[in-house]
Amino acid sequence: MKLLAIETATEACSAALYIDGEVELRYAVQARRHSELILPMMEALLAGAGLTLSGLDALAFGRGPGAFTGVRIATGVVQGAAFAADLPVLPVSTLAALAQRCHREQGARQVLAAYDARMGELYWGGYQAEAGVMRVMIPDQVATPQDVELPRDGLWQGAGTGWAAHGEVLRGRLGPRLGGSSPALYCSAEDVARLAADGWLRGEAVTAEQVLPVYLRDQVASKPASPVT
Template sequence: MKLLAIDTATEACSAALWVEGELKEIFQLAPRDHTRLILPMVERLLAQAGLHIRQLDAIAFGRGPGAFTGVRIATSVVQGIAFGADLPVVGVSTLAALAQGAYRQRGAQRVLCALDARLHEVYWAQYQIEQGVAVLQGAESLANPNNLALPTGSDWHAAGNGWTIYHDSLRRRFQPQLLDARPVYLRDKVVA
């Protein structure tokens, strides 16, 4: 399988190429620079692999939640590439990718994802890992960090920049349930 994945929904701009089990990726924290960076990243990955876009099997992208403009950038780029090359497209939740990253990086089995949505709100979701895959528990939501419902049980891992930005609001309320609160940054290898 040959899969291209891009994400521009957060402060990071990233692209990854999965070719028959081998992963290549480019990741850069670059708020407000995604438009300039994403296509050269894609071109560089394809050149390194010696592939043309039409040789891919599919394209995946971070569909959000996330920055409105960032989500639109990824959607537009993927739509243009996929239409021109007649490729299928797969949208991946930014929060699900964060949860999957927490599992792959730390072995987290239960993950609380919080991404800064600005205006003192977070994009929020709870995930349980089942057979190596992050499965959403309930629904993704947008909420004030002070109004989030406490999850049941313990042994939760934290993922996303919301845990750093709203440290006082979130950690104080959830500390008893948290096993690990190191941030997980969304990287496209999580999607692959």
Template structure:
């Protein structure tokens, strides 16, 4: 398997995890717009607890987005710096897929069930993607989308997670019971990153880039 450091700051949480052959420890703090101050101390703390250093890792996994522009840039910058300094490859993981995986683990969503992740993208839009649970992991049923809430056109039963469900009255799909407070966790980024590692999906540090889905800056 692998030993991975995982970071996720695409939303209000600053989340860091250490994955060692399936065993994982995590530091997860809800720190809106304070990721710059929080992320490196969390990395130092989790590595110190494990008596590990960056060069002893195999790779660094990170939530590459879509999500908060500021959070994504902070995460990518930190990952690039750490990976370059320690000569480590990087594993870019979709933040929407990480949120779907977090939902699977926290809400005990079973095999074959579907999840509709919908995250507030600001500027009156949402990021969204549908997933099916396959072998305990989220399998995307289409491409990640950026659209108005009214354009989320899907039929059938879904577990509904993400901050975008605050627009429930504008979403054409059934929205009752949505978990609008659930945030993606680094443990999920680590689990998905481990899958990517086994599939030879690592990239060099200079390609550890955010995925925005939009060119304009949403956070001022």
């Protein structure tokens, strides 16, 4: 399988080319430059592999939640590319991708992924590894740190900027259920790609017309104003 994945929902901007389980990554932490960086990253990956968009099986993107502008960039770029090359798309939760990276790099099997959502809230989700793939245990949500849903038991690892902004409250609520946290960890297109490959096998691909960002705040999910071409 060949797929190209992008992720721009946080301070990190990345693109990854997945070919039969092997991943080539372009990654940079440069806030507010995602719109400049993402297309060259995609082009470099395809050129390095001697591929064009039409030679792929699918595209994937971090659908959110995350920074509104970043989520819109990824959605618009992927939708435009999918229309141009007539490719299916695999949307991946950015919280799931963050949890997948924590599992891949740190071996954590139960992860509480959190991004700072501003206004005293955070984006939050709980994931557990099953055969190397993070599966949702606590659905993605936006809430104050006092109100997010917590796991009832088990030992969990925290990941993401929500732990930098609200770690004190979260640690107090979790107590001995928290084994540690990685507040500086961002999600990566590599993990978007790996989750998308699993989603492909599970029949989760959608058409370009069905591509949607997920914002969570006020439970809003909407299409970009117009496809990027």
